Amino acid sequence: MLARRLPTVLPPLSYDEALEVTAIHSVAGLLPSDRGLSQARPFRAPHHTVSPAGLVGGGEPIRPGEVSLAHHGCLFLDELLEFKRSALEVLRQPLEDGLVTICRAQSRVTFPARPLVIAAVNPCPCGFFGDEKRRCACSSERVRAYRARLSGPLLDRLDLQVPLPPVDVSHLGGKERGEASGEVRRRVITARAIQAARREAGETSVLSNADLGPRDVERVAAPDAAGRTILGQAVERLGLSARAYGKVLRVARTIADLDGGTSVRASHVAEAIQARLLDRDGVAAVGR
Structure with a gap:
């Protein structure tokens, strides 16, 4: 849904x-x-x-x-x-x-x-790996074999990898509402307008951050000094590929656009790295 x-x-x-x-x-x-x-x-x-x-x-x-x-x-x-x-x-x-x-x-x-x-x-064949309330019935070998179906090269092409924990039953009938789709859409349109303005100004050759080439990334998505340090540490600890490195910067540039910022800061880089869940969990190495 x-x-x-x-x-x-x-x-x-x-x-x-x-x-x-x-x-x-x-x-x-x-x-x-x-x-x-x-x-x-x-x-x-x-x-x-x-x-x-x-x-x-x-x-x-x-x-x-x-x-x-x-x-x-x-x-x-x-x-x-x-x-x-x-x-x-x-x-x-x-x-x-x-x-x-x-x-x-x-x-x-x-x-x-x-x-x-x-x-x-699912995180495993039974669906309960990491669940706080239900015990996973899968062996570690079965979990590894299951996750190995996703190759490293294909995983590299997935920009965002985030966990979605089960919704507690107490929240299903709650009256609290999240941000409406219309509000999110307005923010997305604003961010896209920022990207379009960069292309019109000749800063990039494409409309969307997702399509930025290596030179465009260097020109408009290079992070500040603190951001470069964080990214360098992530590359070393997580073993990010060159493709994943570029995707982190493109995502960080998009986060900065949504934030209304002109430059990519350390906080934007950190958030982009946090969205590489499977790299952080070591799953990327499986099947390579």
């Missing part, structure tokens, strides 16, 4: 984004004949039995897969570790390049693929 709320906090589609979303869904035969330009960001949630071709595309004639159908929207992978390893691994290149290229004997087709990927996974 939480994942399905994510499109409601994202900015509206721009005209160019709407054109791309509409074109992809039209090619896939998913656009009703009476519908014009797509106005809503797509949300796709394929079942964990989906094939590699179902995720990235294929067939004859070639059709886009889930990662392209979720372009400019959200791709939700529930029970991530229940997906076939072969299916998960084909996502690596699209997540890196934002494109899917499918080759056949007589044709070659490229589809855009820049979704916001959300994955949900």
Whole structure:
């Protein structure tokens, strides 16, 4: 339910984004004949039995897969570790390049693929590893084998990794409400406007922090001295890869934008590192 709320906090589609979303869904035969330009960001949630071709595309004639159908929207992978390893691994290149290229004997087709990927996974097969109230029934070997299904290279491509503890039953019927989606969306739109202003000023070559190249990261996401120290310690202690290092800086830049700051401070870097849960727990080393 939480994942399905994510499109409601994202900015509206721009005209160019709407054109791309509409074109992809039209090619896939998913656009009703009476519908014009797509106005809503797509949300796709394929079942964990989906094939590699179902995720990235294929067939004859070639059709886009889930990662392209979720372009400019959200791709939700529930029970991530229940997906076939072969299916998960084909996502690596699209997540890196934002494109899917499918080759056949007589044709070659490229589809855009820049979704916001959300994955949900249990901490172990029984689901109670680390639970304070329920005892985990899994052996350490079983937990390790379960987590090894997620390869290090794919894990590296997940910018945020955060725990979601079980909600206490006493809170389910409570009247207290969290921040409304509309409020969150306004903050996100403000942060995106800051990023757009940097591009207009020639400071970056892309619109979103997630797409910043190495030179752009150096130019607009370099942290202050204290932030560099914290990041250096994290790299040494957690064994962060070069890709993970860059992702921490991009996330820190985004946190600074949401905070209204012009520079990336130590607090922003620390928060970004805290969002690398699986690296901090040592899971990244499993399966590499």
